[in-house]
Amino acid sequence: MKQRQLVGVVAGTVVLVAGAAVVALNLPGGSAKRAPQAAPAVAAEPVADAEPVIDDGDGKAVATSLHTLDIAPADRAARRAEVRKRGTERFSLLGLTWSDPALAVGGTVEVRTRAVGTGRWSRWQTLETEGTRGPDSGAEAEGDLRGGSEPLWVGPSDGVAARVVSAEGTGPLPAGLRLDLVDPGRTSGSGGQGGGLALDPSDPVTVAPSGSAAPSTTPDAPAGPDAPAVSPAPAAAKAVAAVARVPLPSYTSRAGWKAGPARAEPAVADSVAVMFVHHTADGGNNYDCADSPAHVRAIQTYQVESQGWDDIGYNFLVDRCGTLFEGRGGGVDRAVVGAHTYGFNTGTAAIAVLGTYTTGGVSEAARKVISQVAAARLTAYGFDPGTTAQLTERATDGKFPYLSEQTFQRISGHRDGVATECPGDGLYGQLPAVRVEASSRVLGLKAGAPSGGVSSGGKYYVKGRATLSWSAATPSASIARFELLVDGAVRATLAGTARSGPVDVPSGTHRLQVRATHVSGNAETTAAATVVSDVTLPVISTPWLGLRTGTVSTTSVPVTVNFKASDNVKVAWIGGTSPSTATLSSTATTWSTSAKPGPAVTFGVSAKDLVGNVGRTSVVRTTALLAETSAKRTGKWTTKSSGSHLNGKALYSSKKNTKLTFTFTGRSAALIVGRFKTSGKATVYLDGKKVSTIDTRAGKTTYRQAVWTRSPAYGRHTVTIVVLATSGRPGVTVDGLAYVK
DSSP, X not given: OOEEEESSEETTEEOEXXXXXXXXXXXXXXXXOOOOOOOOOOOXXXXXXXXXXXXXXXXXXXXXXXXXXXXXXXXXXOOEEEEEEEEEEEEEEEEEEESOTTOOOOEEEEEEEEETTTOOBOOOEEOOOSSOOOOOSHHHHTSSOOEEOOOEEEEEEEEEEEEEEEOTTSOSOOSSOEEEEEEOOOOTTOOOOTTSOOOOTTOOOEEOOOXXXXXXXXXXXXXXXXXXXXXXXXXXXXXXXXXXXXXXXXXXXTTTTXXXXXXXXXXXXXXXXXXXXXXXXXXXXXXXXXXXXXXXXXXXXXXXXXXXXXXXXXXXXXOTTOOEEEOSSSOTTSOBOOSSSTTOOTTEEEXXXXXXXXXXXXXXXXXXXXXXXXXXXXXXXXXXXXXXXXXXXXXXXXXSOTTOEEEEXXXXXXXXXXXXXXXXXXXXXXXXXXXXXXHHSOOXXXXXXXXXXXXXXXXXXXXXXXXXXXXXXXXXXXXXXXXEEETTEEEEEEETTOOEEEEEXXXXXXXEEEEEEETTSOEEEOOOXXXXXXXOOOEEOOOEEEEOSEEOXXXXXXXXXXXXXXXXXXXXEEEEEESXXXXXXXXXXXXXXXXXXXXXXXXEEEXXXXXXXXXXXXXXXXXXXXXXXXXXXXXXXXXXXXXXXXXXXXXXXXXXXXXEEEEEEEXXXXXXXXXXXXXXXXXXXXXXEEEEEEEOXXXXXXXXXXXXXXXXXXXXXXXXXXXXXXXXXXXXXXEEEXXXX
């Protein structure tokens, strides 16, 4: 049961403010349901490949609330009524309602609202009052309905003013005038609306088409033997033509936008023969699309609680960003009878665009959704969206004579069936293009990200070829071909059944697109994806080889390969390839490896860029060993024998200024010594110049250690070691010299 609560009641008396009594209704998640009414079984839908509806909400209700403000006429003739500026409970949408839905306000209704937070009052805004009747048949039309204007979305507000004036010659204002202020509530965990409703980011709300059969009911409006009576479908709707079926686009389910429950289970017709297009005419078009779920929820609350309808009147709604919302419950794949086009609700469906489009048209994103929804609902029953249909006027006080047959475009505007300006001149002027798009254009064409390459730094790189993938709602039989475009030029043509394909991309930055051509000849093109095609190989400088410190043997000399790799985009990998293999850092400039002394050895390095282009380079060098016996001796040197020395022998001296001089022709050299706890220091001269002092002592005994290296320019060189006879450890043991030829 709906709970009613008086606001401003003192000692049982309603407090009047500016001549208006205030009444508030607290509505937890929507209105209560009516008792079920007996009716024949609902007509079954044709088997379809529409997507199943996923309950993507978190199961938690959102507490919406409706606050009403009675408006007393300001004069006895009841031609003028006013509410002066006053504070109110928080609301985001408002409308004017009155007792008799058959009457209309033959004049102007204007409102001003005060924004929460800033406290600023808006300019005067006009509420649309023509063509706003909804239910036209069954128990819903016979219920406790109220007349009402179109609601106005104003965002979070806490103050209102209004003025209602009847036009000359139109008679008095209808009785029971009331401002209805709707607070759509806030989702759990949000901190309040602020500039727009804060949705719970954990709530998934988008339902993507899957191509499987949709269920015949939804949790909030189950069908069954107690459903209300179904009006017969239009005669034209019974003839099913051979038209390829189009699926619905992705949409936000009722659970996703936190819909309140319907008051009654919906009536369902045999088919959808016409799609009526509306605008909600409830404010400007620069709203934040993040507020759209709350906006839709507020419209439902207004139509159910203020006007007495069973549920939101529209079957679908779409915002300016192209987000589609499931409207009236009962199943997106069923011919649910709505409350949208008075006199023609049965056998039709409606989609409303949030906003007002009296001048400018809707966005491309919204238009494409309208086209695909219309195509999906009409082709589900075999109807070509580009044709016409015969509908019967079901309203005794409608635009046309009662029960007369009227011809409608399959995609029509609200004004085609009802005396109203809806959906506005701007949107109405787009309907011819919508019909063409729905019947003879490829719908839902979307391209995925290119593949076959790699992303880096916000760009996508490929190696001369990219693979494009795409999807389309239009069946393949209605698609003549797909073309893959590079900078607008056709580079590949594929069959209408294709959904991916490769395309060659020349070097440089290019724009890739997919163009789909309908069998009618109309073409659609996806948004461009920018890729960088890189076919340039990384460049590696010619390596040069230098000896390094470490252990030397007759089969291995430690060496360093020096190089520099560069690329026009980025080096992604560097590796050594010969005489061994190694993976190096992508910024490496050296590679520590070893070489067998004696034979010529190839030292190779490779580099790869982001897309796999490989640059390679190598150099051939020979390393050699000079035994201690080849050195020129000065002073006393003693020969030491051990299998651990090179060739089993080494020279030892502990006398100060004793020398060994090695002569070689090459480009790098390393002194090889034995290291012991008692080993001392020595001075090293290169080509007669002192270049270093070395300490040959070590904590543990090690043999054949390269302890000093230099890489002079290629040529004939001398290396001399002079013993310093360090106190307490005067001796130095020399194994020989290694060099690179």
